Amino acid sequence: MAFYSKEDLVVLLKEAGLRVTDHRLAILSSISRVRQPVTVYELVDTLRKKENIDQATIYRNLSSLHIAGLIRRLDFNHGHAHYELETGRVSHQLVCSNCETIEKIEGISIDDVIKKILKKSKKFKQTTTHSMEIYGLCKNCV
Amino acid sequence: MAFYSKEDLVVLLKEAGLRVTDHRLAILSSISRVRQPVTVYELVDTLRKKENIDQATIYRNLSSLHIAGLIRRLDFNHGHAHYELETGRVSHQLVCSNCETIEKIEGISIDDVIKKILKKSKKFKQTTTHSMEIYGLCKNCV
DNA sequence: TATTTGTTGCAAATAATTCGCATAATGTGT
DNA sequence: ACACATTATGCGAATTATTTGCAACAAATA
Secondary structure: OOOOOHHHHHHHHHHOOOOOOHHHHHHHHHHHHOOOOEEHHHHHHHHHHHOOOOHHHHHHHHHHHHHOOOEEEEOOOOOOOEEEEOOOOEEEEEEEOOOOOEEEEOOOOOHHHHHHHHHHOOOEOOOOEEEEEEEEOEOOOO | OOOOOHHHHHHHHHHOOOOOOHHHHHHHHHHHHOOOOEEHHHHHHHHHHHOOOOHHHHHHHHHHHHHOOOEEEEOOOOOOOEEEEOOOOEEEEEEEOOOOOEEEEOOOOOHHHHHHHHHHOOOEOOOOEEEEEEEEOEOOOO
16 A cells, blocks of 8 residues: 655654664565455564564564554454554555455544544543444445 | 343343343443443452352353343453443543553444444445544643 | 254464563764 | 773573363253
8 A cells, every 4th residue: 555665664753763774674565565464474474484473573564563553453353463654644444254354444533533532522522543443244244 | 330120131031032141141241330331350360259150141142142242341451351331322541552551431322423434335234333442641741 | 852053161372462681773962 | 091889681490370181070952
């Protein structure tokens, strides 16, 4: 979806106050290249072979990149996390309840809904991001 | 939130085509009694002591109750699943990015948003349920 | 009640994720 | 370019969450 040059990624990391390391760039780049949210398994598989990055390093970087707000962590009840680039505070996914098909939908704003929800809240005054998983059966599983 | 008598729960299970067992009733009842989505740890802690239910039994029942559509499984990036009664296909939660505070918001319909999303989809024609996690800092963590 | 089929407990296995520690690399100030 | 303080990395081991195999048991149905 979002394509970033190495220079862009360096800037992103610096702005986030994170050190720039080859591994971190490789991980970010790998996440940014795929269309659908990627699993840790896929990252480990790709990056351990290609760049010789240890599993622990990948987990640690996913955590710091997530905390820094550069990536988003998603869960589709598949037993493992998925990650995607954080672009725009919003993430809407259609998820098949039967197989592991997911489809990311972009371009839908729900700011007014968020406002309504905040109005009802007693514990929160503002929000940063949100993600919505919409479950159903995909065409193959209907 | 939703209160069910034992008889109600029996009906729910039968309608779902599940066998009625004391353990299953206890698990469902336990989930229905709490306001916020409950963790497996909490269920195990409560039910193992009170009713002498094994951990594996709890996991197996959570799975079958979920598949049967009686309960919903949620993830807030806390490293473990949460469960709540399935009531009405919708679940909206405010989640603190810092601590483990969550707040369930009810009474917001987003049917029109779902319609828009479905219109954009290539892989899905209909949906069953959805859940939205809205992240931010709770009052204590601001 | 007999039969069939789903359920449970227990212990052990997997899967996902995290941690400890020694070593190496990054960013900063000189 | 250099030295220092801080953070990142690899490796193996530890945790945590969740699942499974199997024998004993209980629920639904005729």
